[in-house]
Amino acid sequence: xxxxxxxxxxxxxxxxxxxxxxxxxxxxxxxxxxxxxxxxxxxxxxxxxxxxxxxxxxxxxxxxxxxxxxxxxxxxxxxxxxxxxxxxxxxxxxxxxxxxxxxxxxxxxxxxxxxxxxxxxxxxxxxxxxxxxxxxxxxxxxxxxxxxxxxxxxxxxxxxxxxxxxxxxxxx
Amino acid sequence: xxxxxxxxxxxxxxxxxxxxxxxxxxxxxxxxxxxxxxxxxxxxxxxxxxxxxxxxxxxxxxxxxxxxxxxxxxxxxxxxxxxxxxxxxxxxxxx
Numbered sequence: 001x002x003x004x005x006x007x008x009x010x011x012x013x014x015x016x017x018x019x020x021x022x023x024x025x026x027x028x029x030x031x032x033x034x035x036x037x038x039x040x041x042x043x044x045x046x047x048x049x050x051x052x053x054x055x056x057x058x059x060x061x062x063x064x065x066x067x068x069x070x071x072x073x074x075x076x077x078x079x080x081x082x083x084x085x086x087x088x089x090x091x092x093x094x095x096x097x098x099x100x101x102x103x104x105x106x107x108x109x110x111x112x113x114x115x116x117x118x119x120x121x122x123x124x125x126x127x128x129x130x131x132x133x134x135x136x137x138x139x140x141x142x143x144x145x146x147x148x149x150x151x152x153x154x155x156x157x158x159x160x161x162x163x164x165x166x167x168x169x170x171x172x
Numbered sequence: 173x174x175x176x177x178x179x180x181x182x183x184x185x186x187x188x189x190x191x192x193x194x195x196x197x198x199x200x201x202x203x204x205x206x207x208x209x210x211x212x213x214x215x216x217x218x219x220x221x222x223x224x225x226x227x228x229x230x231x232x233x234x235x236x237x238x239x240x241x242x243x244x245x246x247x248x249x250x251x252x253x254x255x256x257x258x259x260x261x262x263x264x265x266x267x
Contacts, residue, residue: 018242019251026238027230034228044234048241055247110221129187129222154183161218168217 007067010058018055025068026051028131029075035126036079038115046082050075069140072127076141106167113163121156128153178208186215 003024010017029050034043053074054061061067114122127138128149139149161168181198184190190198202209242249 013248015248015250018247018249022239022242022249023251026235030230030234030238031227040228040234043228044238045241048238048245051238051242051249052245052247055249106221107225110225114222125222129219130225130227132223154186157183157186157215157218160222161214164218164221168214168221 003067007058007061010055011061013058018051021054022051025071029071032072032075032126032131033079035130036076037082042082042086046075046078049078053078066140069137072133072137072141073143076123109167110160110164113160116163117156117159120152121159124149124153125156125160129157182208182211182215185212186219188216188219 003021006017006020006024010021026047030043030047033046033050034040037043037046050071054071061070114125117125123142124138127133127141128135133141135146135149135153138153139146142149144152181190181194185195185198198212202212239249239251
């Protein structure tokens, strides 16, 4: 309900509206862009561009449950464009994780295994398992059917498991 | 159970999408099937590992830098949280 109010206000040019939407979604969009692009600077640029697109297209905004899906789709398309431009395929050195050294090493290993998966597996895993979106939302963002999304998600989990191999035996 | 059905159940088990009763039945079935048992545990560990990853943090500095990039492109944005003092531009001290 509050989101509807802010989206209506944004369409009317209220500067506080974009600020509110930024506060509500910047963390998730940034995290998603960082996962897609692998480094902070590119993730910051893509996040800023995502919110600029929201502003530019505020007249088309639909204040319903589809807003979040639409927002992530914009972020995803921007990240893909950026990846094509820079060919950002390697895990960058500035990936930051908090926690113990052992835990951080494990996370980097998982991230590397994840990055090595084909994109058709990578995207559903990021959206459903890391960003905890529903299958319907993820399918809408990726513009595929829910059964196709689930099929890729299940195959992706198995592919990731195969890549992690013996590491899984060591985790509790 | 046929292989295709087991495969589907393993997928659902990995993502914790089975009811507790169904999980129990599958686990009891896996008790006598080492391969199935291994599939169940490794797939669940994979999904749990992913779900436990809180991901990269949006630091205060990044939050403000993104805002600056938005301002720099001429957007009218007014967040309710102001920048912390240590991130605000400091005027040089005179004298």
